[in-house]
Amino acid sequence: MRLGFIGTGAITQAVVTGLLRFDFPLERISLSPRNARTAAALAALDKRVQVCESNQDVLEASDVVCLAVVPQIAADVLSELHFDARHHVVSFIAGISIDEVRRLVRAQGKVVRAIPLPAVAEGKGSTAICPADHVAKSLFSALGQAVEVDDEARFDALLAVTATMASFYAVLEAQASWLVRQGLSDDAARSFLSGYSVGLAHDTTRGERSFTELIEHSMTPGGINEQVHDELSKRGTYAHFADALDRVLMRIQGRA
Incomplete structure (x- = not known):
């Protein structure tokens, strides 16, 4: 070639x-x-x-x-x-x-x-x-x-999802800043969260489990993962992603 x-x-x-x-x-x-x-x-x-x-x-x-x-x-x-x-x-x-x-x-x-x-x-x-x-x-x-x-409409939707890169890192930065406030060094917080994120991402490539199944698998009844997930869900945190992506898609397609 x-x-x-x-x-x-x-x-x-x-x-x-x-x-x-x-x-x-x-x-x-x-x-x-x-x-x-x-x-x-x-x-x-x-x-x-x-x-x-x-x-x-x-x-x-x-x-x-x-x-x-x-x-x-x-x-x-x-x-x-x-x-x-x-x-x-x-x-x-x-x-x-x-x-x-x-x-x-x-x-x-x-x-x-x-x-x-x-x-x-x-x-x-x-x-x-x-x-x-x-x-x-x-x-x-x-x-x-x-x-x-x-279909280019579906392609544009995939393109829109790539607008979440900065948000992904912002979530990690929020966690890192919280860890620093708990007394960890910047290096320790970054090192831990980097490896932690790689591990979670790797799990998505193993088998055919849906993201919903991975969410359920990560939580035990009354556990700390369930606590954070429920709190963020009640505050509508995840729904904001769909709203933001709708607006990005409109921009990509020249509708905004």
């Missing part, structure tokens, strides 16, 4: 690092020159990685092209490029539909959307793909879990 990236930011860095780390079969990886420092660092990892002189040169050297520019500049960047029918386009651009990407690239090749997250560098996490596509699935299955959907 000859793989190219238009845009060399954090997500490109994570995807390329993961593909190299897990020995994904590649003939060449071509990078745009926009972020020279990141591109040079990636090129130093493997001789198959090359930094091109222009974005058009990336296209000329690639069959599969990942679009990894921010939405605000996507139209300007892509309008200057000449794609052709051989290009298999994988768009990481949030909020821009497949039809809009196809209009911007002005080519008849396959266009799919994907949401890779930073953890792909470590072969962790999930990547949503729309529509189902064997090329994108082969890439991202090598870097964690690849989840295919054939």
Whole structure:
């Protein structure tokens, strides 16, 4: 596979690092020159990685092209490029539909959307793909879990859920701050909570138990897990997540 990236930011860095780390079969990886420092660092990892002189040169050297520019500049960047029918386009651009990407690239090749997250560098996490596509699935299955959907509304819902990353860390920060007030050091609080979170996340990958079943399994009648869960439920804490995600989805779909 000859793989190219238009845009060399954090997500490109994570995807390329993961593909190299897990020995994904590649003939060449071509990078745009926009972020020279990141591109040079990636090129130093493997001789198959090359930094091109222009974005058009990336296209000329690639069959599969990942679009990894921010939405605000996507139209300007892509309008200057000449794609052709051989290009298999994988768009990481949030909020821009497949039809809009196809209009911007002005080519008849396959266009799919994907949401890779930073953890792909470590072969962790999930990547949503729309529509189902064997090329994108082969890439991202090598870097964690690849989840295919054939409806952009469902894809947008998965994208909306990725807006909870900061909230996830904020919950950990609230717990860490509480531990510090109990006399633990910052390092001890962070170390404990990091390992604790990894253990809980790992449990979700074992077997086929639903999240509801995991909740029930974590609680004993009258126990401390039940106490906290009941208190947060009564305060409507969990319901706030759905309300916030509804508003994020409306924003992603241009309805707000």
